[in-house]
Amino acid sequence: MQTAGFLFFPAPWIEFCRRRYGDVVIFGSLFDPQFVMVFDVDQVKQVLRGSPDRLRAGEANALLGPVVGERSVLLLDGAEHLRQRKLLLPPFHGQRMRAYEEVMVEAADRAIESWPVGEEFALLGSMQALTLDVIVRAVFGVTYESRSLELRRRLRAMIDPVASRAGVLMLVLTGGRRGSGAGEEFAQHRRAVDELIYEEIAARRGEVGSGGAQPERCSGEHRTGDSLASREDVLSMLVLARDEGGSPMTDEELRDELLTLLVAGHETTATALAWAFDLLLHNPPVLARLRASLASGDEAYLGAVVKETLRIRPVISGIGRVVRGQEPFEVGGFAIPPGVEINPSIAAIHRRADRYPAATEFRPERFLGSDPPDTYTWLPFGGGTRRCLGASFAEFEMRVVIRRVLERAELGPVGRQPDRGVRRGVTFVPRRGVRVVQNKA
Ligand code: HEM
Structure with missing residues (x-):
């Protein structure tokens, strides 16, 4: 019964159990015999602040191993995780975001120019192309169009078949290994992506050795005499990064982290953007206030729209x-034995009426008052030592893209009801992809 609940009505099923059993509930399904969901803010705080030696996020993310690789920051725990995280943090520091703004505006322009006028289309697909364009350029600084296009094509060919619910199941069962038809196909796509990534890593390492860029491979920012240290892209920074012992990242580490950033960094943000437009187009007063505030040069409401969408x-x-x-591990008066996974429920915390009055309503104003939701009440990016590395990047990208679309396009909703959500892999996506019409060019 629990398996059916999780497969067919996850949100109502979880809500029913929370009401019936309280804020700490033990579940079991055919896929996972025992796991504990936590719905209370103080208890979630206790879990997120727990020692990383006792509570292991890497182990909980093991499912993603075949895609992002075993050396990915997502899969590691303890000292190894900390080392990778420290190496990865500088390119995603909040203050560096301005460096990516131009890339984001250009990608938004390309997406807007591809939209039909007067014809229905799904925003989600367009947002996926846009955010993939952005993350590939941010990570590789790729200005040579053909390589960037090829990498994007190979990445989507690898991700698309495994992103569905059936695809996730396939990955669990085969571990992405050869021997099964689907596993073999996945392994082939992965090799095709690896080939391009390793080529790019080798090229950058060559540049460190020769003290400059290789003019024959590149154009734009990759000019002769351009040192790797002066580049803005993430890969250049990671090739030069050294850990506390002075060691650089290995090729395998670089490959796994680059793939982690590419995969974690685009599907999530694209989905959040699609939801943002779905909510704005179905809430005309919010959209009108957003337009008015942007026209007066005030970006605070835009930031609140982004936060409320993610809530x-x-x-x-x-x-x-x-x-x-x-x-x-003790939580909420219960002793959770070693080996059991604890799942703080982001969705349930975000729906709590005691923290968010009229929780089902889209009200960005919640984030503007003197007492906005705190770190453990608003947690779309998780928390503690595992909080999303790309949180500032994602929020910034959402602000840039929403602003640009409102400046350049006039979108209208298709249908009066907002889209309904459905699980796709590890993400919660709009079932119909947010269908819209562009009213005028
Ligand atoms: C709206 C967009 C995004 C959402 C909702 C999101 C959400 C999350 C969540 C919930 C986690 C797990 C945190 C935890 O276990 O406590 C996470 C981890 C992570 N995210 Fe994001 N993310 C987004 C965008 C991005 C972007 C743009 C990047 C990179 C450019 C990124 C890179 C990562 C990485 C590397 C981790 C692993 C951190 C670690 O284990 O130390 N994410 N993200």
Whole structure:
């Protein structure tokens, strides 16, 4: 019965159990015999602040291994995780975001120019192309169009078949290994992506050796005499990065982290953007206030729209931590034994009426008052030492794209009801992809 609940009506099923059993509930399904969901803000705080040695996020993310690789920051725990995270942090520091703004505006322009006028289309697909364009350029600084296009094509060919619910199941069953038809096909797509990524890593390493860029491969920012250190892209920074012992990242580490950024960095943001437009187009007073505030040069309301979108439609509805060590982990008066996964429920926290009055309504104003929701009440990016590395990047990209679309296009909703959500892999996406019509060019 629980398996059916999770497969067919996850949100109502979880809500029913929360009401019936309280803020800490043990579940079991055919896929996972025992896991504990936590719905209370203080208890979620306890879990997110728990020692990373006791509560292991890497183990909980193991499912993503075949896609992002075993050395990915998402899969590691303990000292190894900390090392990779420190190496990855500088390119995603909040203050560096301005460096990516131009790339984001250009990608938004390309997407807008591709939209038909007077004909219905789905925004989600367009947003996926847009955010993939952005993350590939941010990561590789790729200005040579053909390579960037080829990498994007190969990435989508790898991700698309495994992003569906059936695809995730396939990955769990085969571990992305050869021997099964679907597993073999996935392995081929992965090799095709790896080939391009390793080529790019080798080229950058060559540049470190020769002290400059290789003019015959590149154009634009990759000019002769351009040192790697002066580049703005993430790969150049990572090739030069050194850990506390002075060691650089290995090729395999670089490959896994680059793929992590490419995969984690685009599907999530694209989905959040699609939801943002769905909510704005179905809430005309909010859209009108947003337009008016942007026209007066005030960006605060735009920031609140982004935060409220991520609250009411969290792209990732929950996160995981596996209990390790000799002792059980205490939460809310319960002792959770080693080996059991704890899942703080982002979606349930965001729906709590005691924290968010009229929780089902889209009200960006919540984030503007003197007492906005705190770190453990608003957690679309998770929290603690595992909080999303790309949170500033994603929020910034959402602000840039929403502003640009409102400046350049006049979109209208198709149908009076907002889209309904459905699980796709680990993300919660609009079932119909947010169908819209562009009213005029
Ligand atoms: C709206 C967009 C996004 C959402 C909703 C989102 C959400 C999340 C969540 C919930 C986690 C797990 C946190 C935890 O376990 O506590 C996470 C981790 C992560 N995200 Fe994001 N993310 C987004 C965009 C991005 C972007 C743009 C990037 C990179 C450019 C990125 C890179 C990562 C990485 C590397 C981790 C692993 C961090 C670690 O384990 O230390 N994400 N994200």
